[in-house]
Amino acid sequence: MEKMKIGVIGAGSISDVHLQSYANHPDVEVYAISDLNEERAKAKAAQYGASKTFADYRELLALPEVDAVSVCTWNNTHAAIAAAALDAGKHVLVEKPLSKTVEEALLVEEAAKRSGKVLQVGFVRRYASNTNLLKRFIDDGELGDIYYAKASCLRRLGNPGGWFSDVERSGGGPLIDLGVHIIDICWYLMGRPKVVSVSGNAYNRLGNRSNIQGLSFYKAADYDAAKNTVEDLANALIRFENGASLMVDVSFTLHAKKDELSVKLYGDRGGAELEPELQLVLERHDTILNATPQVDDVTFNFKDAFQREINHFIAAARGEAETLSPVQDGVELMKMLTAIYESARTGREIRL
Ligand SMILES: NC(=O)c1ccc[n+]([C@@H]2O[C@H](COP(=O)([O-])OP(=O)(O)OC[C@H]3O[C@@H](n4cnc5c(N)ncnc54)[C@H](O)[C@@H]3O)[C@@H](O)[C@H]2O)c1
Incomplete structure (x- = not known):
């Protein structure tokens, strides 16, 4: 089976547990990383073996070969990035909280319905x-x-x-x-x-x-x-x-x-x-x-817990499991x- 290509958007503190958990997964390739601070994205790419980095997440989302993304940015950007990723045909694991406002959360819910892709909210404790x-x-x-x-x-x-x-x-x-x-x-x-x-x-x-x-x-x-x-x-x-x-x-x-x-x-x-x-x-x-x-x-x-969350996300993206933390719960x-x-x-x- 071809490895699933993963993008991580936001390369700050919590991104390390996402990146490490993806790197530990045998069927996944850490492929692209985006951060407003591109030096930070480059440093993480070198650490986890990603081949591409971007300052603008939209360039990452434009890559057709990326199958799924983690969104690990500031709360006020979660909804816009998650919805754009779904519209670009990617499965999305978005860190908690789903958004900053209820209105934004509903936009992500609509995008998830529209795309038919998996939207998993990062309720890691589940x-x-x-x-x-x-x-x-x-x-x-x-x-x-x-x-x-x-x-x-x-x-x-x-x-x-x-x-x-x-x-x-x-x-x-x-x-x-x-x-x-x-x-x-x-x-x-x-x-x-x-x-x-x-x-x-x-x-x-x-x-x-x-x-x-x-x-x-x-x-x-x-x-x-x-x-x-x-x-x-x-x-x-x-x-x-x-x-x-x-x-x-x-x-x-x-x-x-x-x-x-x-x-x-x-x-x-x-x-x-x-x-x-x-x-x-x-x-x-x-x-x-x-x-x-x-x-x-x-x-x-x-x-x-993060490893189990990432493993479950990959299984859901492959259609082998239902996510335990769907978009409606984030809303x-x-x-x-x-x-x-x-x-x-x-x-x-x-x-x-
Ligand atoms: N599940 C958990 O237990 C847990 C723990 C910590 C943080 N988080 C969540 O993870 C998210 C990130 O937290 P953190 O601690 O890593 O913060 P952080 O400040 O360490 O990192 C955030 C990174 O996102 C980047 N960023 C912001 N907007 C961006 C954009 N539009 N495009 C690309 N990069 C962008 C910043 O430059 C920064 O490097 C938050 O939503 C937080 O709530 C979850």
């Missing part, structure tokens, strides 16, 4: 092996009806700077960057119930704390602490049509004792924690059991996120 294992228990009814979920992703110091903290290019701070992951994973495991309302708060009280020394954190390729127009803490309550609810809080900076990542689900037969460590809470013979699966990855394994997440920002802005509950 592909992680700890999620996969928990999903098997949930699908088997071990938790019963999940009526409550609670998730936190709190960084005490972790504003990635650069475009991430420029609301024009990112669409927001920790809510659109980190909240998108934990809201999505709860919603996915709850069975994607229809959202009826959201209520949220967003604060910009601490700024990016760029004065703090001695602690390292994830940074944009063009790290710059000078501009910071995004929230540093957000929280939300999301209500679903089936009566279930989800509570989340996320931060880039917070006076917290330590970083915190937790994802908890509560059903009428059992409960589960996906993070910080996969654990099931079951009831058998009038006894509560905290059950820890004996597997390698009880926590989220970053590299392995629904954009509806939730933008409604939370609207609620925070107006001080009201938003009905969807």
